[in-house]
Amino acid sequence: MKTFRNGATAEIQALERPNHPISTGSEWTFELIQRYDEVIARTARAYGLDTYPSQIEIITSEQMLDAYASGGLPIGYPHWSYGKEFIRNEQYYRMGMQGLAYEIVINSNPCIAYLMEENSMAMQALVIAHACYGHNSFFKGNYLFRQWTDADGILDYLVFARKYVMDCEERYGFEAVEAMLDSCHALSLQGVDRYKRPTPVSYREEARRQAEREEHARLQYNDLWRTVPVFDANDVPQDKESVFPPEPEENLLYFIEKHAPRLEPWQRELVRIVRKIAQYFYPQSQTKIMNEGWATFWHYTLLNRLHRDGQVTDGFMMEFLQSHTSVVSQRGFDERGYSGLNPYALGYAMMTDIRRICERPTTEDRKWFPDIAGSDWLATLDFAMRNFKDESFIAQYLSPKLIREFHFFAISDKEANPKLEVAAIHDDEGYRDIRRLLAAQYDRDNQLPDIQVARYYRDSDRSLLLRYQQVRGRPLAEEEADQVMKHLGRLWGFRVRMEEVLPDGTVMSYRQVDP
Amino acid sequence: MNSLIDRRLNGRNKSAANRERFLRRYKEQIRKAVGDMIRDRSIEDMEQGGEVKLPVRDISEPHFRVDQGGDRETVLPGNKEFAKGDQLDRPQGGGEGDGSEAGEGESVDQFTFSLSRAEFLSLFFDDLELPHLARTQLGDVSETKWQRAGYTTTGSPSQLSIGRTLKASLSRRVALGLNARGELERAQARLEEAMARGAPEEELAALRAEIEEWAGRVARVPFLDDLDLRYRHRVPVVVPVARAVMFCLMDVSGSMDEGKKDLAKRFFTLLYMFLSRKYEHVDVVFIRHTDNAEEVDEHTFFYDTKSGGTIVLSALELMNQIMLERYPPADWNIYAAQASDGDSFGADAGKSARFLAENLLPATRYFAYIEVPDSSEARKSSLWAEYEQQAASNFAMRRIHERSEIFPVFHDLFRKEADQS
Numbered sequence: 015m016k017t018f019r020n021g022a023t024a025e026i027q028a029l030e031r032p033n034h035p036i037s038t039g040s041e042w043t044f045e046l047i048q049r050y051d052e053v054i055a056r057t058a059r060a061y062g063l064d065t066y067p068s069q070i071e072i073i074t075s076e077q078m079l080d081a082y083a084s085g086g087l088p089i090g091y092p093h094w095s096y097g098k099e100f101i102r103n104e105q106y107y108r109m110g111m112q113g114l115a116y117e118i119v120i121n122s123n124p125c126i127a128y129l130m131e132e133n134s135m136a137m138q139a140l141v142i143a144h145a146c147y148g149h150n151s152f153f154k155g156n157y158l159f160r161q162w163t164d165a166d167g168i169l170d171y172l173v174f175a176r177k178y179v180m181d182c183e184e185r186y187g188f189e190a191v192e193a194m195l196d197s198c199h200a201l202s203l204q205g206v207d208r209y210k211r212p213t214p215v216s217y218r219e220e221a222r223r224q225a226e227r228e229e230h231a232r233l234q235y236n237d238l239w240r241t242v243p244v245f246d247a248n249d250v251p252q253d254k255e256s257v258f259p260p261e262p263e264e265n266l267l268y269f270i271e272k273h274a275p276r277l278e279p280w281q282r283e284l285v286r287i288v289r290k291i292a293q294y295f296y297p298q299s300q301t302k303i304m305n306e307g308w309a310t311f312w313h314y315t316l317l318n319r320l321h322r323d324g325q326v327t328d329g330f331m332m333e334f335l336q337s338h339t340s341v342v343s344q345r346g347f348d349e350r351g352y353s354g355l356n357p358y359a360l361g362y363a364m365m366t367d368i369r370r371i372c373e374r375p376t377t378e379d380r381k382w383f384p385d386i387a388g389s390d391w392l393a394t395l396d397f398a399m400r401n402f403k404d405e406s407f408i409a410q411y412l413s414p415k416l417i418r419e420f421h422f423f424a425i426s427d428k429e430a431n432p433k434l435e436v437a438a439i440h441d442d443e444g445y446r447d448i449r450r451l452l453a454a455q456y457d458r459d460n461q462l463p464d465i466q467v468a469r470y471y472r473d474s475d476r477s478l479l480l481r482y483q484q485v486r487g488r489p490l491a492e493e494e495a496d497q498v499m500k501h502l503g504r505l506w507g508f509r510v511r512m513e514e515v516l517p518d519g520t521v522m523s524y525r526q527v528d529p
Numbered sequence: 530m531n532s533l534i535d536r537r538l539n540g541r542n543k544s545a546a547n548r549e550r551f552l553r554r555y556k557e558q559i560r561k562a563v564g565d566m567i568r569d570r571s572i573e574d575m576e577q578g579g580e581v582k583l584p585v586r587d588i589s590e591p592h593f594r595v596d597q598g599g600d601r602e603t604v605l606p607g608n609k610e611f612a613k614g615d616q617l618d619r620p621q622g623g624g625e626g627d628g629s630e631a632g633e634g635e636s637v638d639q640f641t642f643s644l645s646r647a648e649f650l651s652l653f654f655d656d657l658e659l660p661h662l663a664r665t666q667l668g669d670v671s672e673t674k675w676q677r678a679g680y681t682t683t684g685s686p687s688q689l690s691i692g693r694t695l696k697a698s699l700s701r702r703v704a705l706g707l708n709a710r711g712e713l714e715r716a717q718a719r720l721e722e723a724m725a726r727g728a729p730e731e732e733l734a735a736l737r738a739e740i741e742e743w744a745g746r747v748a749r750v751p752f753l754d755d756l757d758l759r760y761r762h763r764v765p766v767v768v769p770v771a772r773a774v775m776f777c778l779m780d781v782s783g784s785m786d787e788g789k790k791d792l793a794k795r796f797f798t799l800l801y802m803f804l805s806r807k808y809e810h811v812d813v814v815f816i817r818h819t820d821n822a823e824e825v826d827e828h829t830f831f832y833d834t835k836s837g838g839t840i841v842l843s844a845l846e847l848m849n850q851i852m853l854e855r856y857p858p859a860d861w862n863i864y865a866a867q868a869s870d871g872d873s874f875g876a877d878a879g880k881s882a883r884f885l886a887e888n889l890l891p892a893t894r895y896f897a898y899i900e901v902p903d904s905s906e907a908r909k910s911s912l913w914a915e916y917e918q919q920a921a922s923n924f925a926m927r928r929i930h931e932r933s934e935i936f937p938v939f940h941d942l943f944r945k946e947a948d949q950s
Contacts, residue, residue: 044535048533051531051533067531068531070531070532070533071535072535073539074537077536077537077543083547094551094554094555095590096544096547100548101551105641105642199590200591201592201593202592344606345606346606348607420607421606421609422604422608423604424603424605425605425617427603427619429598429599429600433617434619435616435617436611436613436616437602438613439612441613451602451604462594462595463593465593484599486600487600488595488599489599490593491593495591497591498591
């Protein structure tokens, strides 16, 4: 190959010269990775993908195992549960029961992507396209991530958290810290905000509103109001005033952090750390299908584009396709190796299907998706990526064609019926039901029990009352709940009581701990 | 815009600390699992690491979860034959595959992981409440070996070093004869010169006498003198014998139950570990006895049941016989550990103690006897009473009810060794 004096010119020339692959062998080098990254970046920009800058890090398989243990975070505070996770993965990996992911990508700015050194060149390119352009643009664009995670600050926060936890261990003993973290971890699923709290109003704003109200009253003034009987404050039932919290609170960790009577300041800070990290993972748990589907769709699209431009060889594509196909395979519920719905398969199929609906809509598509059939696929996909989460994405975009392809069917499991019943299959009658039910399956409300803080008796015995709102007769897992209650008791420091409430409001049973 | 970083050289053991925390937290459970492992293992394999299995339930992290039951719908892929309204039997084992929970994967009810050798040993020794410095020196059979240590001037003729001797001789002859030889040559030269100039007879005679004298002197330097003799020097060096044999003697009569055998096994194992640290090669001989003794393999030793009376002497005699036949005390470090519940009848105890004192103790490096009574209050057995008379320093005995009591059996011996050195 000719050497060019100017790297940029070289790049352009290389790009413009068809049938000149970037590499032919399977070995990767840092130079090659850089070249691929540049080319993929150009292609991605052509498709309008908006990304954070990427930081590609090459790691070994041991380091990958380390990264697994901490949920993919590069820095974590020490805790035995991470050790357990590590041991589990290591064992599975060594026994060959589990391969390692080719990549881990972290929602941060710059977006960190770990590439394993064992990957071949084709795999590295696949992973770069998948992580650095697919996931990365999703992190930057999706509304949940925009709302809930601070990509600029997360790494700093993790460093702070680690240091804080370790300082606490030094000062208060690691048993005390571990006990605290255990209890917080037990509640971490109930430590997530789903709606933004209103930001506190500033004094200036408060004064402005006050003035506005007075002005409003002045404008509305009518002497006639004088004749209306005066409202008697004594008529209000007394207990109404003392109810605290005024509204039920579903973020148990938040409530504990703010109101637990017995926690030391450092303990509150630990609660906060666990809560913040749980919150950081919240968008990811809500967008598995979309996130993976989006990334898979883009690595497929980008690499095919490279192939069309003659920048990768046929051998590269064979390897890539082999890997891609196994990633997006979906087994039937009765086949060996079935482990639930594969988010890669469903997500990729849906993204591809949206493009198909835009480009080559059928009559059925025009009937089901009149607003997107025949529209610009890039804009439509971009809109879908930005404004949905798994539940709403499926509810909005799952097409009858995909339901047929996946042979979806719904099983209804009713307590009263000794048998299971097939509620819907992939036919005209069932499409809507299946779509609705599948979407509901990804609704967080259906995955987690609805437990809220109902009352904090702060003027009497300081006990805490929680309510588990039972839906459709689904009970709480008893044994585990008892364990978690002990943790709650430890955090709260006074009596904690949890009532299991039927939809009509009757209390069915309760459990209680007295620390 | 994008950066590429090679992190491969960064530390790779980031999880080691968390792993250690995990082990510490579940020490009790792991210790129990290790206990099971010890039961299943042969004494000689005891030092490998191993796989520990913990019940997942014990180490799970609880969360509030919705349980099975109630009404729900599940969407699954891969329909082949179902039509709407079909009624199906509930699958056995409770839950149908719930798509949303599937990421958690297979329900494995055993959490398996490997302990390294060091971790295993630390747990093993932990259980025995060993002090950290447990691995001190053990007593040795020393074997004297002769080792070359240069040359000496005295020794037996068989050790004569001819080369060295001749070297010494040559240098001596050179040293002593040099002057005389020179004088002789000069005298001869003078004589020739005198004869050439026709010197008077007296002068010639004097010169001849001088030559004779010098020639005599040269001749008087011997070819080999006593002084020249050099012998290969050998010094005795005490070398520990690198081989040891360990006799495990156990009473397997009906009264020795599983618990007692487990204690005995730990005891034997501990001794084996000390020995294998110390010696390159350790043989283990298992002798079990009821009313007669036999040599058996390890599995039979620990797990085969045999009923019968108890004659301790038979085991001691068999040990003595094997020792004399296969492990002569001069060549082997002999260790013996005997475990029994102490039941013996009649004259057996007395005879055993005598046999031990006369034949075995002088030959062994260390003989340990542990008695595993039925309860800590049990009366001392007749065997104990007889053994108690032993004063030999290489004999130790203990009654053991719990594992933590095993180590002190060794304790005396170690302390003594430490004092000596």
